Amino acid sequence: MRKIRRVEEALANYLSQELDVARVEVTDLLRIYGGASRETWMFTARWEDGTGTQCEEHLVLRKDPPASLLDSDRELEYAFYCAFDGTSVPVPRMRWLESDGSILGGPFFVMDRILGCDANTARILEPDYDEVRAAIGRRHYEILAHVHARDWSTTRIPELLDPPSPADCWKRELDHWESVIDEHELMPQPIARAAIRWLRANPPPPPERVTVVHGDYRTGNFLYRPDGDIYGIVDWEMAHLGDPIEDLAWSFMEAWEWARNGLKGGMIDKEEAIAAYEQASRMKVDRDALHWWDVFSGVKGQGIWLTGAKNYQDKKSGELVLPLTAYWLINFQDEILLRSLGRGA
């Protein structure tokens, strides 16, 4: 509890400076379980503004931990959120980005909290979502089409990120994730290495255009309600510019079939999802490209799990989700990769 109080006080001091008010009260600070690369905390802030009006806001803090499942760029994640503010892609409004790690023990950003939503991967499988689960699934892929339609050239993104050419999208991502595996594998990975060789020998067709790629588009990373709609796309920590099919393939990965019934994200049949995406994007999904990005997703997944396992082994983090990756997910990802390569049982 003492740590919670200290963080509440530090946050209150920070917000009073940012809001230029005498005093901010921060209460109800509560850490949310999950988040691949950053600690996520919810809190309520109250203050009196210059006109004497009592203000109350429900906010979310995303703070860099000492180590995690992946290393990502906070400023870039913030820029991707901002790029979709006020568009047809629902995102929480960004409020403050702070690179000074001394304030809360790590750099952080603060955003609005979208109230009354569920986000949990298990919650959407509960009976009260039976009637609307498929509708949420279709909506998920309609929104993905809108993500990919965003003209990123008018945003801050190109200031922070070199856009790849369409022909280079696959190579840039594969080079990155192969280097992640090189750096973090605690044991040799013969299945991931065979997959990487296959990916290099069979490059995908280039996309029609380079788009925003969310990078972790799946159940667990959007906010939904029992009315069947989606109110926020979150966790943009792996967002980049690239081939839009990458997001589709990642969202289809077997690891996210939470109900273990073949439905993608626990919600929707793959072909129905593709149809919803094609209708909303007016783009035909190239099945060869989809297969390539499916195999790639297995390699990327392995890169993430290996990073978590290494960070735990190196004692950079004590988060229990990290050894879980070593004991379970790395082999599960290998099983998925074998099936993607047509070599599975």
Place this chain on the structure above:
Amino acid sequence: MKPDPPLVLHGIMAEFARHVGPEVQTPFSQGVFGLGVTMLGMIAQEYDRAAARLVEEDDAIVALFEDATYLLTEGELKERIREELQRPRHENLRVSALEQDNARLRALLIDLHAAVEQLSGDEAVTMEERIWAELQESTRRRHIKSRLAS
């Protein structure tokens, strides 16, 4: 004779779930608790089988190496495989030592697999299929039963 460690670990899981779980208050603490209990179950599965699966896998990879020496032309890879075949194995039966043996063999298997992919002919195709079969088998050996996965 004392109770098997997997039995004890499963017992801790059950007792924690029954008596400690309901007392855990915040969603974050519940998440940590759930992961901890899940990890106990995974460690229980791995504890008893770890040495056996590592030795079994090493033997399977060595059998591939023995046959691959007839397939490969003279060169650095063939020499490394010959050296590996002459090396004593499993002198230290601690799991950490067995994992080091296994890691060395799996690293060499990666290089053999890549080399065989470049070869033509029926024997090369057969060897490649045997390597894939061994990789499939390696995932079966490592498979963890969990409520998180099938």
